[in-house]
Amino acid sequence: MRVLLSLILLVMMVVSSAISEEKLLDKIVLVVNGKPVLKSEIELAKEWYGVKSDKEAAKKLIDQIILAQAAEKVGIHATPTEVDNAILRLARMNRLGSVNEFKKRLEERGLVFSLFKDLIKREIVISKFVHIYLKRNLFEGIEEGKAVDLRKIRLIYLDKSKPGFNEKYEILKKLVNKEPFDKLAKEYSDDPVTAEKGGLLGEVKKGDLVKTLDKPIWEHKVGDIFEIDTDKGVYFIKIESEEKKIVHQEPTGEEVNKKLQKEVELYLKKLKENAVVEYIDKSLEG
Template sequence: MNNLVKYLLILIVGINFVSYAKDNIKLYDKIVIIVNNRPVLKSEIDLAKKWYNLKDDKEAAKKLIDSILLYQEAKKHHIQVYPQEVDSAILRIAKLNGINSIDNFKKFLEKEDIAYNEFYDLVKREITIQKYIQFVIKPKILENIKEANEETYRKVRIIYLSKKDKDFEEKYQFLKKKLTVANFSDLAKKYSDDPITKKDGGLLGFVKKGELLKQLDEKVWSIKPKQIAEVNTKDGIYFVLVEKEEKKFVPKDVDIDKIKQKLNEELKLQLKKLKEKAVIQYLDKSLKG
């Protein structure tokens, strides 16, 4: 992993979740803002204050709206995040707080009156945004730099079958016989147990070597484009299709501080454009900046 990627992912790897006293937290199950038809709860504002270490509700609401808009834009670019990635990030956060398991961290959140599903969604959203920065915004910034290395990307689709599914064996045998390159997308929508990629026909998008889970990564880079392969894991089986391979030029010897500055500028520009097109309704007028 190069230094730039490390920088972009440091928010997820190194974040320290700050504990607040229970008496200072109240969860209100009411919608306070709507962002492009996506309702925002008061409890999400409270959680955003802790995540971003803010005291002001308006500032937290602004940060949360920015995050939601970037997340929605990332999804339009088919940026995917696996449950395993979210679980790993949450476990790292738990350990930074001296907690050695997700189950114990859930108990910690419960004591703080924080809903685990909201915390999970927040972490997933942050990881998605970091991937969006890495795979969409960063290349846009670097495209005019002449000194570059050639890197190879592969467009990948998957179908995941969970061994816990009572129909696992039947689905597995059917796909083993019937699955082809031509029908892969349609059968992924119908049979895949992965809720993240299923609706997009199993599409993972373009990946670089070393970016997927180890078993998947090894298989993706051991087969040729237009080939289908299987990956057998403890919990399920993946059918993997490499649709095509592309080579892209990635600049070398870049100034990290300069890239950081350009990324911030580009993010501000993106957010400005997204807000101009967004429909944001403040049901709680006190949150409007």
């Protein structure tokens, strides 16, 4: 799976594509965990992933959306600057002088620039997700780099859109400071990736997570359990420990990439077991 943006950029060939120049009539063809997917996004995915069939493009897009949603649930984000810089690199790779030229070229081919930005944002978020969740834990690396403060975080996420939210919230309010946090996470958390690990997000440094989570995590002290309310859900956070560590340089190479790809596939499989995908266009199913 091409989850690292640097690898994905090498295969993106927008200028030489053969997409019809006739502007697409947009309609919703899929819904992935509540997120509508448009026909134009399928066309964009065909271009991005280099596949010919709508069904194959839909499969890859579903995987991308599910992974990005999992990352966002635990506070991983991509800044507008990161997205803009990635698109600028793409423009230059395609021998275009600016993002505006790149945007114009996309729109000439019937592709929606705002949807393209969303796709790039998801790729960046997934790349960070892989690094924080998987690569740091899979490989010890070598002791090179600088010392940084890392906090070990556990979380319980309650999705406001899911049935039973109020009941689970009231239960956790009563028990979160009395019962083992990892046990409560396994039983009540709506984030399947961290739930099976007792809510363990892993070690994070300042700036790793979205500001809504990052700021209070570094304002509280080790041992604190606290609540963060957002539009989409409620987080119960536990700061388990803090250490100053050398940021390791992870090993690279074909063998490492194979291990990482396998780990991503296992995570995605677990996420898909809990995902809800509705096929409005039945030809994309299967």
